[in-house]
Amino acid sequence: MIQRKKNLPEPERPYERCLALGPQVLTDAELIAVVLRTGSKNKGSVEMAHEILKLTGDEPSLADIDKFSIGELQAVPGVGKVKAIQLKVMYEFSRRLWKSRLKERLYFRDSTDIAAYFMEDMRHLDHEELRILYLDLKCRFLGVKILSVGTLKSTLFSTRDIMIEAFRLGAARIVMVHNHPSGDPKASEEDIASTQRVVIAGTIMDVMLLDSIIIGDGVYTSLRQNKRISW
Known part of the structure:
Protein backbone atom coordinates (compact mmCIF):
# COMPACT_ATOMS: atom_id res chain seq x y z
CA MET A 1 0.00 0.00 0.00
CA ILE A 2 1.31 3.45 -0.96
CA GLN A 3 1.17 5.91 1.92
CA ARG A 4 0.20 9.54 1.58
CA LYS A 5 3.17 11.86 1.90
CA LYS A 6 1.92 13.62 5.01
CA ASN A 7 1.44 10.23 6.69
CA LEU A 8 4.99 9.11 5.94
CA PRO A 9 7.62 9.30 8.69
CA GLU A 10 9.53 12.55 8.20
CA PRO A 11 12.81 10.90 7.05
CA GLU A 12 10.86 9.11 4.28
CA ARG A 13 9.16 12.21 2.85
CA PRO A 14 10.55 13.30 -0.54
CA TYR A 15 11.43 16.86 0.53
CA GLU A 16 13.17 15.70 3.69
CA ARG A 17 15.02 12.90 1.86
CA CYS A 18 16.17 15.36 -0.78
CA LEU A 19 17.45 17.81 1.83
CA ALA A 20 19.23 15.09 3.78
CA LEU A 21 20.64 12.94 0.98
CA GLY A 22 20.30 14.89 -2.28
CA PRO A 23 17.87 14.58 -5.22
CA GLN A 24 19.76 11.63 -6.71
CA VAL A 25 18.36 9.29 -4.02
CA LEU A 26 14.72 10.00 -4.86
CA THR A 27 12.69 7.42 -6.75
CA ASP A 28 10.93 8.40 -9.98
CA ALA A 29 7.65 8.72 -8.09
CA GLU A 30 9.26 10.92 -5.44
CA LEU A 31 10.75 13.22 -8.08
CA ILE A 32 7.31 13.66 -9.62
CA ALA A 33 5.79 14.22 -6.16
CA VAL A 34 8.22 17.07 -5.49
CA VAL A 35 7.27 18.69 -8.81
CA LEU A 36 3.55 18.30 -8.03
CA ARG A 37 4.15 19.76 -4.53
CA THR A 38 0.77 18.63 -3.16
CA GLY A 39 -1.67 15.80 -3.60
CA SER A 40 -5.44 15.98 -3.60
CA LYS A 41 -8.04 15.70 -0.85
CA ASN A 42 -8.00 11.91 -1.00
CA LYS A 43 -4.55 11.19 -2.37
CA GLY A 44 -1.02 12.18 -1.41
CA SER A 45 1.45 13.49 -3.97
CA VAL A 46 3.54 10.29 -3.94
CA GLU A 47 0.47 8.16 -4.53
CA MET A 48 -0.61 10.50 -7.32
CA ALA A 49 2.87 10.24 -8.84
CA HIS A 50 2.55 6.44 -8.95
CA GLU A 51 -0.79 6.82 -10.73
CA ILE A 52 0.83 9.10 -13.32
CA LEU A 53 3.63 6.59 -13.88
CA LYS A 54 1.02 3.87 -14.47
CA LEU A 55 -0.06 5.78 -17.59
CA THR A 56 3.14 4.60 -19.27
CA GLY A 57 2.30 0.89 -19.05
CA ASP A 58 3.25 -2.23 -17.15
CA GLU A 59 6.86 -1.08 -16.86
CA PRO A 60 6.55 2.53 -15.64
CA SER A 61 8.86 4.92 -17.45
CA LEU A 62 9.65 8.43 -16.28
CA ALA A 63 10.73 9.39 -19.80
CA ASP A 64 7.45 8.25 -21.38
CA ILE A 65 5.31 10.62 -19.30
CA ASP A 66 6.38 13.32 -21.75
CA LYS A 67 4.32 11.58 -24.45
CA PHE A 68 1.08 12.62 -22.80
CA SER A 69 -0.68 15.90 -23.43
CA ILE A 70 -1.91 18.19 -20.68
CA GLY A 71 -5.42 16.86 -21.25
CA GLU A 72 -4.29 13.23 -21.02
CA LEU A 73 -2.41 13.89 -17.78
CA GLN A 74 -5.56 15.42 -16.33
CA ALA A 75 -7.27 12.04 -16.73
CA VAL A 76 -5.42 10.94 -13.58
CA PRO A 77 -7.73 11.68 -10.62
CA GLY A 78 -6.49 14.72 -8.73
CA VAL A 79 -4.28 16.02 -11.54
CA GLY A 80 -5.74 19.33 -12.59
CA LYS A 81 -4.57 21.76 -15.23
CA VAL A 82 -1.89 23.33 -13.01
CA LYS A 83 -0.26 20.02 -12.06
CA ALA A 84 -0.35 18.83 -15.67
CA ILE A 85 1.33 22.07 -16.78
CA GLN A 86 3.96 21.67 -14.05
CA LEU A 87 4.87 18.25 -15.44
CA LYS A 88 5.03 19.43 -19.05
CA VAL A 89 7.18 22.41 -18.08
CA MET A 90 9.53 20.11 -16.15
CA TYR A 91 10.21 18.11 -19.32
CA GLU A 92 10.61 21.23 -21.45
CA PHE A 93 13.04 22.67 -18.90
CA SER A 94 15.09 19.45 -19.03
CA ARG A 95 15.21 19.52 -22.84
CA ARG A 96 16.33 23.14 -22.97
CA LEU A 97 18.97 22.65 -20.29
CA TRP A 98 20.36 19.62 -22.13
CA LYS A 99 20.45 21.47 -25.45
CA SER A 100 21.98 24.64 -23.99
CA ARG A 101 24.84 22.58 -22.57
CA LEU A 102 25.28 20.71 -25.83
CA LYS A 103 25.52 23.92 -27.85
CA GLU A 104 28.68 24.90 -26.01
CA ARG A 105 30.53 21.97 -27.56
CA LEU A 106 28.14 20.78 -30.24
CA TYR A 107 29.79 19.12 -33.18
CA PHE A 108 28.02 16.64 -35.43
CA ARG A 109 30.08 13.74 -36.72
CA ASP A 110 27.39 11.82 -38.57
CA SER A 111 23.67 11.16 -39.00
CA THR A 112 23.56 9.26 -35.70
CA ASP A 113 24.59 12.39 -33.79
CA ILE A 114 22.02 14.48 -35.64
CA ALA A 115 19.19 12.00 -35.12
CA ALA A 116 20.02 11.74 -31.42
CA TYR A 117 19.88 15.53 -31.07
CA PHE A 118 16.35 15.73 -32.54
CA MET A 119 14.86 12.39 -31.49
CA GLU A 120 13.25 13.23 -28.16
CA ASP A 121 11.86 16.53 -29.43
CA MET A 122 10.26 15.06 -32.54
CA ARG A 123 9.46 11.38 -32.06
CA HIS A 124 6.11 11.97 -30.33
CA LEU A 125 4.80 14.89 -32.41
CA ASP A 126 1.27 14.31 -33.73
CA HIS A 127 1.95 16.39 -36.84
CA GLU A 128 4.80 16.64 -39.30
CA GLU A 129 7.49 19.28 -38.84
CA LEU A 130 10.50 20.20 -40.93
CA ARG A 131 13.50 21.57 -39.07
CA ILE A 132 16.72 22.74 -40.67
CA LEU A 133 20.02 22.33 -38.85
CA TYR A 134 22.60 24.95 -39.84
CA LEU A 135 26.32 24.18 -39.52
CA ASP A 136 29.64 25.80 -40.34
CA LEU A 137 32.35 24.23 -42.49
CA LYS A 138 33.53 22.08 -39.57
CA CYS A 139 29.98 20.86 -38.85
CA ARG A 140 29.67 22.95 -35.70
CA PHE A 141 26.24 24.08 -34.56
CA LEU A 142 25.01 27.47 -35.76
CA GLY A 143 21.27 27.15 -35.27
CA VAL A 144 18.02 25.31 -35.91
CA LYS A 145 14.91 26.69 -37.55
CA ILE A 146 11.45 25.13 -37.67
CA LEU A 147 10.72 25.81 -41.30
CA SER A 148 7.33 24.23 -41.63
CA VAL A 149 4.59 22.73 -39.46
CA GLY A 150 2.26 20.46 -41.36
CA THR A 151 -0.65 18.11 -40.97
CA LEU A 152 -0.62 14.50 -39.84
CA LYS A 153 0.78 13.38 -43.18
CA SER A 154 2.69 16.22 -44.79
CA THR A 155 4.48 19.52 -44.51
CA LEU A 156 5.12 22.23 -47.10
CA PHE A 157 8.24 24.36 -47.25
CA SER A 158 10.11 26.86 -49.37
CA THR A 159 13.65 26.06 -50.53
CA ARG A 160 14.20 29.82 -50.77
CA ASP A 161 13.52 30.23 -47.03
CA THR A 195 15.33 16.42 -50.66
CA GLN A 196 16.54 16.38 -54.25
CA ARG A 197 15.21 19.93 -54.75
CA VAL A 198 17.22 21.18 -51.78
CA VAL A 199 20.35 19.35 -53.00
CA ILE A 200 20.07 21.20 -56.32
CA ALA A 201 19.41 24.58 -54.69
CA GLY A 202 22.31 24.08 -52.30
CA THR A 203 24.67 23.27 -55.15
CA ILE A 204 23.72 26.52 -56.88
CA MET A 205 24.01 28.58 -53.68
CA ASP A 206 27.15 26.84 -52.38
CA VAL A 207 25.35 25.56 -49.28
CA MET A 208 25.86 21.81 -48.98
CA LEU A 209 22.97 19.60 -47.87
CA LEU A 210 24.71 16.96 -45.77
CA ASP A 211 21.70 14.76 -45.15
CA SER A 212 17.94 14.54 -44.91
CA ILE A 213 16.87 12.64 -41.81
CA ILE A 214 13.43 11.25 -41.04
CA ILE A 215 12.59 10.79 -37.37
CA GLY A 216 10.33 7.91 -36.34
CA ASP A 217 9.47 6.58 -32.91
CA GLY A 218 12.93 5.79 -31.58
CA VAL A 219 14.28 5.04 -35.07
CA TYR A 220 15.36 7.15 -38.02
CA THR A 221 16.21 7.03 -41.72
CA SER A 222 19.15 8.85 -43.30
CA LEU A 223 18.54 9.69 -46.95
CA ARG A 224 22.27 10.19 -47.40
CA GLN A 225 22.35 6.41 -47.53
CA ASN A 226 19.50 6.27 -50.05
CA LYS A 227 20.94 5.62 -53.50
CA ARG A 228 17.89 7.09 -55.25
CA ILE A 229 19.15 10.61 -54.51
CA SER A 230 22.00 12.26 -56.41
CA TRP A 231 24.12 14.04 -53.83
Missing part, protein backbone atom coordinates in the same frame (compact mmCIF):
# COMPACT_ATOMS: atom_id res chain seq x y z
CA ILE A 162 16.11 27.54 -46.23
CA MET A 163 18.78 29.38 -48.19
CA ILE A 164 17.91 32.83 -46.80
CA GLU A 165 18.42 31.55 -43.25
CA ALA A 166 21.66 29.83 -44.27
CA PHE A 167 23.04 33.13 -45.56
CA ARG A 168 21.85 34.98 -42.46
CA LEU A 169 23.70 32.54 -40.18
CA GLY A 170 26.72 32.16 -42.44
CA ALA A 171 26.09 28.42 -42.72
CA ALA A 172 28.11 26.33 -45.15
CA ARG A 173 26.24 23.09 -44.50
CA ILE A 174 22.66 22.19 -43.66
CA VAL A 175 20.67 19.13 -42.67
CA MET A 176 16.95 18.61 -43.24
CA VAL A 177 15.17 16.86 -40.37
CA HIS A 178 11.50 15.98 -40.36
CA ASN A 179 9.33 13.47 -38.53
CA HIS A 180 6.71 10.93 -39.50
CA PRO A 181 3.88 10.98 -36.91
CA SER A 182 3.14 7.33 -37.75
CA GLY A 183 6.46 6.40 -36.14
CA ASP A 184 7.68 4.74 -39.35
CA PRO A 185 10.67 6.64 -40.81
CA LYS A 186 10.51 5.01 -44.24
CA ALA A 187 11.07 7.64 -46.94
CA SER A 188 8.14 8.50 -49.20
CA GLU A 189 8.43 9.57 -52.83
CA GLU A 190 7.73 13.15 -51.73
CA ASP A 191 10.52 12.95 -49.12
CA ILE A 192 12.96 11.93 -51.83
CA ALA A 193 11.75 14.55 -54.32
CA SER A 194 11.85 17.43 -51.82
Whole structure:
Protein backbone atom coordinates (compact mmCIF):
# COMPACT_ATOMS: atom_id res chain seq x y z
CA MET A 1 0.00 0.00 0.00
CA ILE A 2 1.31 3.45 -0.96
CA GLN A 3 1.17 5.91 1.92
CA ARG A 4 0.20 9.54 1.58
CA LYS A 5 3.17 11.86 1.90
CA LYS A 6 1.92 13.62 5.01
CA ASN A 7 1.44 10.23 6.69
CA LEU A 8 4.99 9.11 5.94
CA PRO A 9 7.62 9.30 8.69
CA GLU A 10 9.53 12.55 8.20
CA PRO A 11 12.81 10.90 7.05
CA GLU A 12 10.86 9.11 4.28
CA ARG A 13 9.16 12.21 2.85
CA PRO A 14 10.55 13.30 -0.54
CA TYR A 15 11.43 16.86 0.53
CA GLU A 16 13.17 15.70 3.69
CA ARG A 17 15.02 12.90 1.86
CA CYS A 18 16.17 15.36 -0.78
CA LEU A 19 17.45 17.81 1.83
CA ALA A 20 19.23 15.09 3.78
CA LEU A 21 20.64 12.94 0.98
CA GLY A 22 20.30 14.89 -2.28
CA PRO A 23 17.87 14.58 -5.22
CA GLN A 24 19.76 11.63 -6.71
CA VAL A 25 18.36 9.29 -4.02
CA LEU A 26 14.72 10.00 -4.86
CA THR A 27 12.69 7.42 -6.75
CA ASP A 28 10.93 8.40 -9.98
CA ALA A 29 7.65 8.72 -8.09
CA GLU A 30 9.26 10.92 -5.44
CA LEU A 31 10.75 13.22 -8.08
CA ILE A 32 7.31 13.66 -9.62
CA ALA A 33 5.79 14.22 -6.16
CA VAL A 34 8.22 17.07 -5.49
CA VAL A 35 7.27 18.69 -8.81
CA LEU A 36 3.55 18.30 -8.03
CA ARG A 37 4.15 19.76 -4.53
CA THR A 38 0.77 18.63 -3.16
CA GLY A 39 -1.67 15.80 -3.60
CA SER A 40 -5.44 15.98 -3.60
CA LYS A 41 -8.04 15.70 -0.85
CA ASN A 42 -8.00 11.91 -1.00
CA LYS A 43 -4.55 11.19 -2.37
CA GLY A 44 -1.02 12.18 -1.41
CA SER A 45 1.45 13.49 -3.97
CA VAL A 46 3.54 10.29 -3.94
CA GLU A 47 0.47 8.16 -4.53
CA MET A 48 -0.61 10.50 -7.32
CA ALA A 49 2.87 10.24 -8.84
CA HIS A 50 2.55 6.44 -8.95
CA GLU A 51 -0.79 6.82 -10.73
CA ILE A 52 0.83 9.10 -13.32
CA LEU A 53 3.63 6.59 -13.88
CA LYS A 54 1.02 3.87 -14.47
CA LEU A 55 -0.06 5.78 -17.59
CA THR A 56 3.14 4.60 -19.27
CA GLY A 57 2.30 0.89 -19.05
CA ASP A 58 3.25 -2.23 -17.15
CA GLU A 59 6.86 -1.08 -16.86
CA PRO A 60 6.55 2.53 -15.64
CA SER A 61 8.86 4.92 -17.45
CA LEU A 62 9.65 8.43 -16.28
CA ALA A 63 10.73 9.39 -19.80
CA ASP A 64 7.45 8.25 -21.38
CA ILE A 65 5.31 10.62 -19.30
CA ASP A 66 6.38 13.32 -21.75
CA LYS A 67 4.32 11.58 -24.45
CA PHE A 68 1.08 12.62 -22.80
CA SER A 69 -0.68 15.90 -23.43
CA ILE A 70 -1.91 18.19 -20.68
CA GLY A 71 -5.42 16.86 -21.25
CA GLU A 72 -4.29 13.23 -21.02
CA LEU A 73 -2.41 13.89 -17.78
CA GLN A 74 -5.56 15.42 -16.33
CA ALA A 75 -7.27 12.04 -16.73
CA VAL A 76 -5.42 10.94 -13.58
CA PRO A 77 -7.73 11.68 -10.62
CA GLY A 78 -6.49 14.72 -8.73
CA VAL A 79 -4.28 16.02 -11.54
CA GLY A 80 -5.74 19.33 -12.59
CA LYS A 81 -4.57 21.76 -15.23
CA VAL A 82 -1.89 23.33 -13.01
CA LYS A 83 -0.26 20.02 -12.06
CA ALA A 84 -0.35 18.83 -15.67
CA ILE A 85 1.33 22.07 -16.78
CA GLN A 86 3.96 21.67 -14.05
CA LEU A 87 4.87 18.25 -15.44
CA LYS A 88 5.03 19.43 -19.05
CA VAL A 89 7.18 22.41 -18.08
CA MET A 90 9.53 20.11 -16.15
CA TYR A 91 10.21 18.11 -19.32
CA GLU A 92 10.61 21.23 -21.45
CA PHE A 93 13.04 22.67 -18.90
CA SER A 94 15.09 19.45 -19.03
CA ARG A 95 15.21 19.52 -22.84
CA ARG A 96 16.33 23.14 -22.97
CA LEU A 97 18.97 22.65 -20.29
CA TRP A 98 20.36 19.62 -22.13
CA LYS A 99 20.45 21.47 -25.45
CA SER A 100 21.98 24.64 -23.99
CA ARG A 101 24.84 22.58 -22.57
CA LEU A 102 25.28 20.71 -25.83
CA LYS A 103 25.52 23.92 -27.85
CA GLU A 104 28.68 24.90 -26.01
CA ARG A 105 30.53 21.97 -27.56
CA LEU A 106 28.14 20.78 -30.24
CA TYR A 107 29.79 19.12 -33.18
CA PHE A 108 28.02 16.64 -35.43
CA ARG A 109 30.08 13.74 -36.72
CA ASP A 110 27.39 11.82 -38.57
CA SER A 111 23.67 11.16 -39.00
CA THR A 112 23.56 9.26 -35.70
CA ASP A 113 24.59 12.39 -33.79
CA ILE A 114 22.02 14.48 -35.64
CA ALA A 115 19.19 12.00 -35.12
CA ALA A 116 20.02 11.74 -31.42
CA TYR A 117 19.88 15.53 -31.07
CA PHE A 118 16.35 15.73 -32.54
CA MET A 119 14.86 12.39 -31.49
CA GLU A 120 13.25 13.23 -28.16
CA ASP A 121 11.86 16.53 -29.43
CA MET A 122 10.26 15.06 -32.54
CA ARG A 123 9.46 11.38 -32.06
CA HIS A 124 6.11 11.97 -30.33
CA LEU A 125 4.80 14.89 -32.41
CA ASP A 126 1.27 14.31 -33.73
CA HIS A 127 1.95 16.39 -36.84
CA GLU A 128 4.80 16.64 -39.30
CA GLU A 129 7.49 19.28 -38.84
CA LEU A 130 10.50 20.20 -40.93
CA ARG A 131 13.50 21.57 -39.07
CA ILE A 132 16.72 22.74 -40.67
CA LEU A 133 20.02 22.33 -38.85
CA TYR A 134 22.60 24.95 -39.84
CA LEU A 135 26.32 24.18 -39.52
CA ASP A 136 29.64 25.80 -40.34
CA LEU A 137 32.35 24.23 -42.49
CA LYS A 138 33.53 22.08 -39.57
CA CYS A 139 29.98 20.86 -38.85
CA ARG A 140 29.67 22.95 -35.70
CA PHE A 141 26.24 24.08 -34.56
CA LEU A 142 25.01 27.47 -35.76
CA GLY A 143 21.27 27.15 -35.27
CA VAL A 144 18.02 25.31 -35.91
CA LYS A 145 14.91 26.69 -37.55
CA ILE A 146 11.45 25.13 -37.67
CA LEU A 147 10.72 25.81 -41.30
CA SER A 148 7.33 24.23 -41.63
CA VAL A 149 4.59 22.73 -39.46
CA GLY A 150 2.26 20.46 -41.36
CA THR A 151 -0.65 18.11 -40.97
CA LEU A 152 -0.62 14.50 -39.84
CA LYS A 153 0.78 13.38 -43.18
CA SER A 154 2.69 16.22 -44.79
CA THR A 155 4.48 19.52 -44.51
CA LEU A 156 5.12 22.23 -47.10
CA PHE A 157 8.24 24.36 -47.25
CA SER A 158 10.11 26.86 -49.37
CA THR A 159 13.65 26.06 -50.53
CA ARG A 160 14.20 29.82 -50.77
CA ASP A 161 13.52 30.23 -47.03
CA ILE A 162 16.11 27.54 -46.23
CA MET A 163 18.78 29.38 -48.19
CA ILE A 164 17.91 32.83 -46.80
CA GLU A 165 18.42 31.55 -43.25
CA ALA A 166 21.66 29.83 -44.27
CA PHE A 167 23.04 33.13 -45.56
CA ARG A 168 21.85 34.98 -42.46
CA LEU A 169 23.70 32.54 -40.18
CA GLY A 170 26.72 32.16 -42.44
CA ALA A 171 26.09 28.42 -42.72
CA ALA A 172 28.11 26.33 -45.15
CA ARG A 173 26.24 23.09 -44.50
CA ILE A 174 22.66 22.19 -43.66
CA VAL A 175 20.67 19.13 -42.67
CA MET A 176 16.95 18.61 -43.24
CA VAL A 177 15.17 16.86 -40.37
CA HIS A 178 11.50 15.98 -40.36
CA ASN A 179 9.33 13.47 -38.53
CA HIS A 180 6.71 10.93 -39.50
CA PRO A 181 3.88 10.98 -36.91
CA SER A 182 3.14 7.33 -37.75
CA GLY A 183 6.46 6.40 -36.14
CA ASP A 184 7.68 4.74 -39.35
CA PRO A 185 10.67 6.64 -40.81
CA LYS A 186 10.51 5.01 -44.24
CA ALA A 187 11.07 7.64 -46.94
CA SER A 188 8.14 8.50 -49.20
CA GLU A 189 8.43 9.57 -52.83
CA GLU A 190 7.73 13.15 -51.73
CA ASP A 191 10.52 12.95 -49.12
CA ILE A 192 12.96 11.93 -51.83
CA ALA A 193 11.75 14.55 -54.32
CA SER A 194 11.85 17.43 -51.82
CA THR A 195 15.33 16.42 -50.66
CA GLN A 196 16.54 16.38 -54.25
CA ARG A 197 15.21 19.93 -54.75
CA VAL A 198 17.22 21.18 -51.78
CA VAL A 199 20.35 19.35 -53.00
CA ILE A 200 20.07 21.20 -56.32
CA ALA A 201 19.41 24.58 -54.69
CA GLY A 202 22.31 24.08 -52.30
CA THR A 203 24.67 23.27 -55.15
CA ILE A 204 23.72 26.52 -56.88
CA MET A 205 24.01 28.58 -53.68
CA ASP A 206 27.15 26.84 -52.38
CA VAL A 207 25.35 25.56 -49.28
CA MET A 208 25.86 21.81 -48.98
CA LEU A 209 22.97 19.60 -47.87
CA LEU A 210 24.71 16.96 -45.77
CA ASP A 211 21.70 14.76 -45.15
CA SER A 212 17.94 14.54 -44.91
CA ILE A 213 16.87 12.64 -41.81
CA ILE A 214 13.43 11.25 -41.04
CA ILE A 215 12.59 10.79 -37.37
CA GLY A 216 10.33 7.91 -36.34
CA ASP A 217 9.47 6.58 -32.91
CA GLY A 218 12.93 5.79 -31.58
CA VAL A 219 14.28 5.04 -35.07
CA TYR A 220 15.36 7.15 -38.02
CA THR A 221 16.21 7.03 -41.72
CA SER A 222 19.15 8.85 -43.30
CA LEU A 223 18.54 9.69 -46.95
CA ARG A 224 22.27 10.19 -47.40
CA GLN A 225 22.35 6.41 -47.53
CA ASN A 226 19.50 6.27 -50.05
CA LYS A 227 20.94 5.62 -53.50
CA ARG A 228 17.89 7.09 -55.25
CA ILE A 229 19.15 10.61 -54.51
CA SER A 230 22.00 12.26 -56.41
CA TRP A 231 24.12 14.04 -53.83
